[in-house]
Amino acid sequence: xxxxxxxxxxxxxxxxxxxxxxxxxxxxxxxxxxxxxxxxxxxxxxxxxxxxxxxxxxxxxxxxxxxxxxxxxxxxxxxxxxxxxxxxxxxxxxxxxxxxxxxxxxxxxxxxxxxxxxxxxxxxxxxxxxxxxxxxxxxxxxxxxxxxxxxxxxxxxxxxxxxxxxxxxxxxxxxxxxxxxxxxxxxxxxxxxxxxxxxxxxxxxxxxxxxxxxxxxxxxxxxxxxxxxxxxxxxxxxxxxxxxxxxxxxxxxxxxxxxxxxxxxxxxxxxxxxxxxxxxxxxxxxxxxxxxxxxxxxxxxxxxxxxxxxxxxxxxxxxxxxxxxxxxxxxxxxxxxxxxxxxx
Numbered sequence: 001x002x003x004x005x006x007x008x009x010x011x012x013x014x015x016x017x018x019x020x021x022x023x024x025x026x027x028x029x030x031x032x033x034x035x036x037x038x039x040x041x042x043x044x045x046x047x048x049x050x051x052x053x054x055x056x057x058x059x060x061x062x063x064x065x066x067x068x069x070x071x072x073x074x075x076x077x078x079x080x081x082x083x084x085x086x087x088x089x090x091x092x093x094x095x096x097x098x099x100x101x102x103x104x105x106x107x108x109x110x111x112x113x114x115x116x117x118x119x120x121x122x123x124x125x126x127x128x129x130x131x132x133x134x135x136x137x138x139x140x141x142x143x144x145x146x147x148x149x150x151x152x153x154x155x156x157x158x159x160x161x162x163x164x165x166x167x168x169x170x171x172x173x174x175x176x177x178x179x180x181x182x183x184x185x186x187x188x189x190x191x192x193x194x195x196x197x198x199x200x201x202x203x204x205x206x207x208x209x210x211x212x213x214x215x216x217x218x219x220x221x222x223x224x225x226x227x228x229x230x231x232x233x234x235x236x237x238x239x240x241x242x243x244x245x246x247x248x249x250x251x252x253x254x255x256x257x258x259x260x261x262x263x264x265x266x267x268x269x270x271x272x273x274x275x276x277x278x279x280x281x282x283x284x285x286x287x288x289x290x291x292x293x294x295x296x297x298x299x300x301x302x303x304x305x306x307x308x309x310x311x312x313x314x315x316x317x318x319x320x321x322x323x324x325x326x327x328x329x330x331x332x333x334x335x336x337x338x339x340x341x342x343x344x
Contacts, residue, residue, distance in 0.1 A: 032058055032271040034320045038190055038197075041068075041240055041256050046193075057267035063171035063234070063259040065164065066091040070254055087163060090156075092254035093242060097152040099251075102196045102241040110194035112324040115187070118153075119146045119325075119343060126342055129179045129330045137220035139179055141326055145342030157198075158337035160185075161329040163257065164200060164237055171259050173202065173234040177331055180205045180224040184328045185239070190321040193243060198327060199283065199320060200237040203228075215279075233269075236260040236283045284319055 039046040108114035175182040185200035206228040213228035243253035262269045262281040328342040
C-alpha cells in the first residue's frame, strides 16, 4: 500500500500546478485591445470592466499632456503644466461646437455620415505644402479637402495640433508641424460608445538611413530630416472628446489628450501594434483608411504580395472604431491657424 501522505502531497502539488497553469493561460489569453484603452480613459464603470493586469499595464504607457481629469490632483499627469490652465479646460470641456459633435455621434448611433454632413460642401484643393508637389508627394488621401461649417470646430482642431507640439517636450516628444512630422490625425467614432476621438501620428516620414531606417516610403519621404530614434515610441497621440450620457443630457467623462508610449517593453507595443509595422510604432485607428497608408503599401505590402495571398489578413482584427475623416494641419504659410486645416 502506498504512502497516503505522499499521495496527498502529490495531489496538492498537482492542484497547485493546475492553478498556476490556469492563471498563466488566463493572463496570456487576455491581451490588451483598443476597447480596453478607451475604457480606462472613460468612466469609472467602463474602466472597472478591464482586466486589472491589463489596466495596470496600459496605464504605465500613458503620458498625459493634460491631467487626466479636472478633479485630478496632478499625480496621474506626466506633465507639469506651466501654461494657462485654460488650455486644460479646453481639453476637458471643449467649446460648444465640439461638444455638439460628440453628442451628434452618440445620438446618431455613431454614424460617420452624421459627422460628414457637418462639413462645408466647398471643395478646397490641397495646396503645395513645403515643396511637396515638386517631389510628386501626395500628402492627403484626396487631392482636395473641406472644412467644417463651424469655424470654431476648425479652430479647435488646429489648437489640438499646436497644443501637442507645445506640450510634447514635457514627455520627451519633440515634434514639428510640418509635412514630414506631425500634420495629420484620423477622426474616429468608437465602436461601442460612439465616443469621438482623433488618433494623431507624428514622425510620419522618418528620413531614409541605411543602417537605422532602411525603408523607402515613397515621394513624401524625400527631403525628410526626421530622425528615427526613441521618440518614435511616442508617435501615437490620442485625443478623446468628452463622453455624453446615453440616458440623460449629462456628460459622464471629460476630454483626454495623451501620448501612447509604444516602447518595446510595454503592453501597447506588444498588443496594439501589428508585428509587421512594429519598427514604425504605428497604431491603426480603423480599417477603412488602412488601404491609404503609404507606410503599408510602400514598405510592407511588397514583401507579402502574391496573387493567392489575402492581404486583408494583415489588417488588425480590432481597432478604435469607424474612421470618418482625416484631419490635416498643413503648413501653408497662413497666419490663421484654422486656414491650415484640411479635412479629407
